[in-house]
Amino acid sequence: MRLDKYLCNATELTRSLAKKMLHRGEVTCDGEVVKDSGFKVKPEHTICINGEPTEVRGQRYLMLHKPVDTVCSSVDDGYASVLTLLDLPKREQLKIVGRLDADTTGLLLLTSDGQWSHRITSPNARCGKRYRVILEAAISDEALTQLGDGVLLHGEDSPVRGQVERIDERQIWLTIEEGKYHQVKRMCAAVGNKVVGLHRQQIGALELDAGLAPGQWRPLTEEEIALF
Structure with a gap:
């Protein structure tokens, strides 16, 4: 990796600031x-800025309880980005894994690992x-069957379907595998009903941590990362 890129990945420096620091002789x-700036950094190298060792961050994997109106x-x-909820350096480099509408709450994953996101x-x-x-x-039994x-x-x-479970007369669990635009809302509209509240509880085998309040986040564990 080029030294200027390494410095940007390991710090809050922009590429131009990293080059200025190099020019001033502050990097060893x-x-x-x-x-x-084009010096090739190898894994065995120790890079210091003003005598302080640096280290490139590894891949990041986060779970966020998305609140409404984000x-x-x-x-x-018109609404705040979910990225503003993260008190992290270089948060803008994180990829949001899938999307939730502004009025939808629940489990949201973010990562710097593009291949993991694609999976x-x-x-x-x-x-x-x-x-x-x-x-x-x-909702009627007939609509649930539909x-x-x-x-x-x-x-x-072509039709889309989901796994459905009734919670009460106005609430259901709906699991879908596709990711079509506004799919849950459109599916419910197709059976003559309207969604007034939507919350994602689970992606694959990973459930939203019950200890996370809306707006809170935490890193995923190694076991959770390995689920995908």
Whole structure:
């Protein structure tokens, strides 16, 4: 890895600030001053800034309990980005794994590992997402059967289906494997109902930590990372 890139990954420095620091002779490799931004850093090298050792961060994997009125984007869309909830350096480099609407709460994953993210979001992965759905009106047994057997969404050529479990007359658990735009809301609309509350509880075998309040987050454990 180039030395200037290494410094950016290991610190809060921008590429231009890293080059200025190199020019001032503030960076050493194994005790020797290095001013060449293109210097190749090897795993066995010890890079110091003003005598303090540095280390490139490893991959990051986070679980966030997304609150309402936040967006899964770094762009201001009328609501705060979920990234603003993270008290982390270089949080803007994290990839949001899948999306939740501004009015949807629940389990959200973030990572710096693009391959890991792809294993979750790829259509070929068939990774189930489980939602608690609150409906405007009581849902009939017939509508539950329709959701399980498959419904045709407006503008789609083939039906989509989910695993359905009744919680009470106006709440259901719905697990889907596809990730079509507003899929849960459109599925419920297709059986004549309206979603008034939506919460994602689970992705694959990973459930939202019950100890996380809305807006709180924590790193994933090694065992949780290995689920995908």
